[in-house]
Amino acid sequence: KAGVTQTPRYLIKTRGQQVTLSCSPISGHRSVSWYQQTPGQGLQFLFEYFSETQRNKGNFPGRFSGRQFSNSRSEMNVSTLELGDSALYLCASSLEVAGGPAFFGPGTRLTVL
Amino acid sequence: DQQVKQNSPSLSVQEGRISILNCDYTNSMFDYFLWYKKYPAEGPTFLISISSIKDKNEDGRFTVFLNKSAKHLSLHIVPSQPGDSAVYFCAATNTGANSKLTFGKGITLSVRP
Numbered sequence: 001k002a003g004v005t006q007t008p009r010y011l012i013k014t015r016g017q018q019v020t021l022s023c024s025p026i027s028g029h030r031s032v033s034w035y036q037q038t039p040g041q042g043l044q045f046l047f048e049y050f051s052e053t054q055r056n057k058g059n060f061p062g063r064f065s066g067r068q069f070s071n072s073r074s075e076m077n078v079s080t081l082e083l084g085d086s087a088l089y090l091c092a093s094s095l096e097v098a099g100g101p102a103f104f105g106p107g108t109r110l111t112v113l
Numbered sequence: 114d115q116q117v118k119q120n121s122p123s124l125s126v127q128e129g130r131i132s133i134l135n136c137d138y139t140n141s142m143f144d145y146f147l148w149y150k151k152y153p154a155e156g157p158t159f160l161i162s163i164s165s166i167k168d169k170n171e172d173g174r175f176t177v178f179l180n181k182s183a184k185h186l187s188l189h190i191v192p193s194q195p196g197d198s199a200v201y202f203c204a205a206t207n208t209g210a211n212s213k214l215t216f217g218k219g220i221t222l223s224v225r226p
Contacts (some may be wrong), residue, residue, distance in 0.1 A: 004156070033213070042218040043157075043202065056213050090156050092214075101147055102214060104156035 002027065004093050004105035012111045018079040021108045023095030025072050031055075032074040033102060037088040041077075042107060047073055078110075086112045115141045117205050119217035128226050132190040136203030136217055143205040147214070148188045151200045153167060160201075161188070173181065193224045 005024045025032050034046040045058040049068035051085050066076040072093075078085055092102035109111050118137045126132045134148075144165040149157035156189045162188065163170040163177045170177050190197055203217040 006156075035216075043204075043214075043216040045215070048213060052156075058213070093154075101128050101159045101162050103159055104149070106154075106156045109154070 003076045004091055004103055006089075006091050006105040006108050008108060009106065010111075011107045012113065013081050014113050015081055015083060016079065017081050019081060019110060020075055020077045021089055021091075021110075023074045023076075023091030023093075023105060025074070025091075026103055028093055029093035029103075031094045031102075032068055033094075034057070034074070034076050035090040035092065037040075037090060038086075043090065046076065050065060077110050081112045083112050086110060114139075115218075116143075117203055117215050117217040119201075119203055119220045121220055122218075123221040123223070125216060125223045125225060126193050128195055128224055129192045132188075132193045132197065132222055132224070134188040134190075134201050134203075134220050135220065136186050136188075137184060138186075138205050140205070140207070140215070141184070142207045142209075143215075145179070145206050145208045146186050147204045147206075148175075149202045149204060150197075151202060157202055190222075193222075195224045195226050198210070198222055200223050 007022045031050045033048040035043045037043045048056040052068045063079045068074045088107045090107045092104045095103040147162040148160040151157040161172050161175045161177050163179050179186045200219045202219045204214040
């Protein structure tokens, strides 16, 4: 079974631009979550989607948004990029079973110049 | 407020010896705990998990122990191998509420040949 895939793997943008990252979950997984990893803050939860609905949201500004499609694929968007948005963005998928693990993709490394 | 804490940033052990990685949590609503291993430029890889109804879970060289009264869990790796050198993240969630994972900041394990 293929793992979680994320595209693109690397991205360079400038301040003020916007970016869209994509995530394809493991086949059969309906829950997709997004995390931001930075050296100082570790992995921080952004949001979770299930059946095209945002089920939970972390403490990030409204510039960070996402959506999920009917095939469970998900995208996240960051508008008006800031230097501090430079990070590794990780997507994780899981079965809708309480107590099951989430499986992560390789991440998208975003650099904002 | 850091709800999951990995207080030691790094650990170095000799190949063949035991590695013990510790994690503390403050949120008594957490009922499912996971350990992830992460190499640079890759997403976290799920290692092992434990439900709060258990106090021990074993999978090959990896064993996780949970002490609910102390709000403490630990990951034991026996025997340690050089390929185990990576960053290890402890994570926790409340399965009744949502799938959000709260991560510790990670500990860098170095296994010396």
